[in-house]
Amino acid sequence: MSKRLVLDRRGSTVWDVRxxxxxxxxxxxxPSRTHAWTAWAPAREATILRQLIPEEVRFGEWEEGTWSAQPWREGESLYELWEPHRHAGKPAPPELDEALSCATALAKLHEDGWAHGDVQPNHFVIGPTRTFLIDLALAHGGDVPEDYDFRYQGCLVHYEAPEISRSILDSGTATPxxxxxxYALGASFFxxxxxxxxxxxPDDADRREQRQAIVDKPHRPITVPGAQGRLIEQMMSRDPxxxxxxxxxxxxLREAR
Known part of the structure; x- marks a missing residue:
C-alpha cells in the first residue's frame, strides 16, 4: 500500500491511497479557523456519492471530524489542461470537446436532481475517456443525514453567481x-x-469585499473568442x-464543434 498527500488546507486533507x-x-x-462545517464535509459528500455512483464509498468519524474513502479519479483539472491558453500572446479558443465534457458532467448531476454548489475548474477531472465532477460536499437536491448536514455558506468566490453572493451578504447563507x-461553469471556462x-x-480583498464586488459590478468583458465566448456571455448573465x-x-457546444 502507498499514500500521497494531495491537499492540506481549510479544514481538509486529501490523500491518494493505493x-x-x-x-x-x-x-x-x-474544523478550520473560520468554519466548523469542514469537519462534516467528507461524510456529507460520501452520503451524496452513495446516491450517484455505483462504486463503494465508505465514511466514518474520527476524533476531529469525519473521513471518507471514494474511488480515485485520474486525469487533469480543467485549469491545468487550459494552461497554454493563458500564456498565448493572442487568446486562442480552448478545446470545445473539453468544455463539452465538463458541461456534460454538470448536466448529468443536474439530471439526477442535484445542484453542485461549488463548481470550479479544479473540480473537473478530465481523463482519457471521461470527465468527472468531484467534490460534492456542498451539493443540494436529495437526502442528506441530519447528523452530517450544515448550512450552505457559499463557495470559492471566484466563481460565485451574483444572486448567491447577495444572499450570503444579506443572510449569511444561500441555497445552491x-x-x-x-454561472460558475461559465466563470470557470473564463x-x-x-x-x-x-x-x-483586489487580491487582498476579504470575502465580504469580494462578494460585494460581484453584487455591484458587471462581469469582465468576455475575451474568449468564437462560439465558446458567446456561450460564456450567456452563462454569466446576471439574471438566472x-x-x-x-x-x-x-x-x-456540440453544435459549435
Missing part, C-alpha cells in the same frame, strides 16, 4: 441552484482560458432566468 484492491481518494475533515452552477476572475477585485441550462450549454 491498495491491493484499488486506488482511493481518502479525505479527512476537521442549477442556475448558479451554470478563468481557465484567460487567467482572469469574472469580476475584478436568462442563462442556458446545463443541457442547453451542452447542445450549443
Amino acid at each position: 491498495t491491493p484492491v484499488g486506488r482511493f481518494a481518502v479525505k479527512l475533515g476537521y 441552484t442549477k442556475e448558479a452552477d451554470v 478563468l481557465s482560458a484567460t487567467g482572469r476572475r469574472h469580476v475584478p477585485y 432566468a436568462d442563462r442556458p441550462t446545463s443541457a442547453e450549454a451542452c447542445q450549443e
Whole structure:
C-alpha cells in the first residue's frame, strides 16, 4: 500500500491511497479557523456519492471530524489542461470537446436532481475517456443525514453567481441552484482560458469585499473568442432566468464543434 498527500488546507486533507484492491481518494475533515462545517464535509459528500455512483464509498468519524474513502479519479483539472491558453500572446479558443465534457458532467448531476454548489475548474477531472465532477460536499437536491448536514455558506468566490453572493451578504447563507452552477461553469471556462476572475477585485480583498464586488459590478468583458465566448456571455448573465441550462450549454457546444 502507498499514500500521497494531495491537499492540506481549510479544514481538509486529501490523500491518494493505493491498495491491493484499488486506488482511493481518502479525505479527512476537521474544523478550520473560520468554519466548523469542514469537519462534516467528507461524510456529507460520501452520503451524496452513495446516491450517484455505483462504486463503494465508505465514511466514518474520527476524533476531529469525519473521513471518507471514494474511488480515485485520474486525469487533469480543467485549469491545468487550459494552461497554454493563458500564456498565448493572442487568446486562442480552448478545446470545445473539453468544455463539452465538463458541461456534460454538470448536466448529468443536474439530471439526477442535484445542484453542485461549488463548481470550479479544479473540480473537473478530465481523463482519457471521461470527465468527472468531484467534490460534492456542498451539493443540494436529495437526502442528506441530519447528523452530517450544515448550512450552505457559499463557495470559492471566484466563481460565485451574483444572486448567491447577495444572499450570503444579506443572510449569511444561500441555497445552491442549477442556475448558479451554470454561472460558475461559465466563470470557470473564463478563468481557465484567460487567467482572469469574472469580476475584478483586489487580491487582498476579504470575502465580504469580494462578494460585494460581484453584487455591484458587471462581469469582465468576455475575451474568449468564437462560439465558446458567446456561450460564456450567456452563462454569466446576471439574471438566472436568462442563462442556458446545463443541457442547453451542452447542445450549443456540440453544435459549435
